């Protein structure tokens with residue numbers, strides 16, 4: 001794993017946006033795998049900055065990792081809403097090129113299968129990841145096994161607690177989500193794992209230096225040939 005440590009998340013975001021720019025400019029059909037949470041926000045801001053300086057995103061396809069079940073795209077805490085706020089509404093990415101799991105689907109199994117078809121049709125060139133405090137990537141939670149395909153997941157209590165900061169009350173945090181499986185993540189040409197802040201230091205050390213374990217889902221990234229771990233000083237202090 002290639003590890004890059006920056007003074008600030010802002011600097012790190014500029015670096016990741018430059019990686020994305022390379023992919024976007026070198027391919028006719030670039031596909032970005034995108035993440036939510038607070039961590040990728042500096043990356044989205046920097047990518048928007050590049051767009052304002054002339055970077056065309058009209059040929060970019062985006063595939064998001066996950067979505068809460070039961071939140072409509074109009075809900076402020078849905079990942080669809082997050083992506084529109086932080087990236088899509090600020091660039092010329094075309095709505096028909098945007099893919100996010102539909103957490104409101106009546107038939108969730110069919111929605112998971114549909115999403116796997118989308119991924120198969122658009123192999124990911126650059127996958128952006130954050131990391132949960134328990135090591136989850138997307139919503140692939142620590143467990144006895146990691147599922148390959150897109151699936152419905154029951155969120156772990158620590159994930160619900162951690163994500164409660166975005167909701168008015170902890171009871172409002174959805175308990176289930178749809179997430180891309182680890183196969184789609186590992187099939188990306190290139191992966192960037194981002195983490196900032198002291199609360200991520202311990203899990204980053206376990207994911208990067210520890211054994212590959214299903215109870216530390218991010219550790220599976222050690223098996224990929226082209227991973228860049230992008231940190232600030234605080235999240236890198238255990239390395």
Ligand code: GLP
Nearest residue numbers: 036037038039130131132138139
């Ligand atoms: C959510 C998302 C993850 C993300 C994690 C970390 O659980 N499903 O993809 O990595 O939050 O969030 P943050 O970046 O806010 O710490």
